[in-house]
Amino acid sequence: xxxxxxxxxxxxxxxxxxxxxxxxxxxxxxxxxxxxxxxxxxxxxxxxxxxxxxxxxxxxxxxxxxxxxxxxxxxxxxxxxxxxxxxxxxxxxxxxxxxxxxxxxxxxxxxxxxxxxxxxxxxxxxxxxxxxxxxxxxxxxxxxxxxxxxxxxxxxxxxxxxxxxxxxxxxxxxxxxxxxxxxxxxxxxxxxxxxxxxxxxxxxxxxxxxxxxxxxxxxxxxxxxxxxxxxxxxxxxxxxxxxxxxxxxxxxxxxxxxxxxxxxxxxxxxxxxxxxxxxxxxxxxxxxxxxxxxxxxxxxxxxx
Ligand SMILES: NC(=O)c1ccc[n+]([C@@H]2O[C@H](COP(=O)([O-])OP(=O)(O)OC[C@H]3O[C@@H](n4cnc5c(N)ncnc54)[C@H](OP(=O)(O)O)[C@@H]3O)[C@@H](O)[C@H]2O)c1
Numbered sequence: 095x096x097x098x099x100x101x102x103x104x105x106x107x108x109x110x111x112x113x114x115x116x117x118x119x120x121x122x123x124x125x126x127x128x129x130x131x132x133x134x135x136x137x138x139x140x141x142x143x144x145x146x147x148x149x150x151x152x153x154x155x156x157x158x159x160x161x162x163x164x165x166x167x168x169x170x171x172x173x174x175x176x177x178x179x180x181x182x183x184x185x186x187x188x189x190x191x192x193x194x195x196x197x198x199x200x201x202x203x204x205x206x207x208x209x210x211x212x213x214x215x216x217x218x219x220x221x222x223x224x225x226x227x228x229x230x231x232x233x234x235x236x237x238x239x240x241x242x243x244x245x246x247x248x249x250x251x252x253x254x255x256x257x258x259x260x261x262x263x264x265x266x267x268x269x270x271x272x273x274x275x276x277x278x279x280x281x282x283x284x285x286x287x288x289x290x291x292x293x294x295x296x297x298x299x300x301x302x303x304x305x306x307x308x309x310x311x312x313x314x315x316x317x318x319x320x321x322x323x324x325x326x327x328x329x330x331x332x333x334x335x336x337x338x339x340x341x342x343x344x345x346x347x348x349x350x351x352x353x354x355x356x357x358x359x360x361x362x363x364x365x366x367x368x369x370x371x372x373x374x375x376x377x378x379x380x381x382x383x384x385x386x387x388x389x390x391x392x393x394x395x396x397x398x
Contacts, residue, residue: 096175099352100126100165100217102152102209103184103230105133107311111345112183112352117144120353124175126168128152128161128184128213146174152184152209153195159396162216169220176222181352182210182283183230189316191271192260199392200260202272206279208258211286212393214300223297228352231284231302233365234277236373242307243337249278251381254388257282269317284363284372285382286389291361293386299360303351305344306366307337339366 099116103109104127116123124144129137131149138147150161168174186205193201199208210229233241237248247270256262257278263271283302290300309329314321332338339347347366350356358364363372371377390397 095178096122096124097178097222098124098126098169098174098176099179099181100128100177100213101179101181101183101352102128102213103182105129105137107313108230108305108308108341108344108348109181109183111342112181112348113141113145113345115346115349116352117141119349122175126165126174128165152205153186153201155195155197155199155204155208155212155393155396158209158212159216162213165217166220177217177220178222178225179352180213180217180221180225180227181230181348182213182228183348184209185230185232185313187276187313187316188272189269189318191263191266191275194260199258200262200275202275202279203258203282206276207282207286208389208393210283211389212396214290214294215390215393215397218294218298221295221298223295225298226352226354227287227290227294227298227300228348229283229287229300229302230348231287231304231363231372232277232280233304233306234273235281235284235376237277237375245307246277247274249281249375250274251278251281251375254282254385254392258388258392269321272316281373281376282385284376285378285385287363288361288377288379289382289386294360299358301351301358301360302363302372303348304363304365304372305347306339307332308339308341308344309333310341 104113134147151157195204234246287302314325
């Protein structure tokens with residue numbers, strides 16, 4: 095079945111491997127990669143046929159809106175096959191909780207939560223069932239030793255108005271605050287997947303994908319030299335244990351979810367290749383409703 099899959103975070107790391115799998119395994123898929131202008135220039139030609147690009151900085155809601163408008167126009171003109179997938183794989187991690195985007199929202203929350211939400215809402219009426227939204231989350235949302243060996247502090251939920259703004263966490267200029275912003279943003283993303291599963295039209299599913307700890311990607315690029323060294327040369331040894339996943343396996347697992355090789359019901363959480371429960375905290379319909387209302391407000395000015 096000919097189809098378009100829109101994907102963010104395909105320029106490197108887990109997403110790059112997943113994009114290569116999708117293209118190799120599904121020749122009928124037109125992969126529409128949303129990436130920074132600099133990454134588009136570099137990727138064009140590298141990924142071969144079956145790919146087209148839209149430039150966007152996901153740290154800016156205005157940029158996401160422009161990209162989504164371009165995708166809608168290309169679909170409406172018939173330049174692309176029917177839209178059957180959105181993969182929100184892009185993600186960031188900062189060494190503070192103070193980085194502010196152009197619209198005044200904290201940068202981790204903007205890329206990991208608001209950008210995906212805006213894409214989902216602006217593409218919602220263009221999806222052709224059966225379609226699936228896949229959002230890359232993280233098992234740091236559990237906040238326990240078992241899931242991240244204490245490397246990342248667990249989420250610290252607060253009102254969405256606080257979470258979305260710089261300085262939401264104690265000692266906001268520290269790496270611990272930046273990592274707390276990260277795990278909390280991933281919990282928020284899981285909450286929204288639950289809300290999408292309730293709200294999206296029949297036949298448009300939403301799934302959260304967790305790759306587990308994947309050393310050696312660009313995610314820790316904002317860290318200091320010691321952490322970057324450990325991430326690059328020491329942590330990869332952990333892929334010999336069940337605790338960590340290699341980049342190639344994480345990308346393949348993501349492609350399996352996107353292509354439906356791993357069957358996952360709407361609203362579910364896929365840990366690598368298996369549907370499992372996310373944290374108990376992540377199932378909270380009241381909080382999810384409140385978060386939905388808030389992200390609708392935050393993105394309102396860019397949602398048409
Ligand atoms: N690595 C892990 O241990 C781990 C564990 C659990 C979950 N995850 C999640 O997996 C996903 C992929 O991460 P990764 O580890 O593969 O990290 P990565 O190598 O840093 O890849 C991140 C991707 O997101 C893109 N991106 C980030 N900010 C962007 C922006 N403002 N505009 C456009 N694109 C932007 C990057 O594009 P550029 O190349 O242009 O920067 C890149 O393609 C993320 O959602 C991450 O949170 C990672």
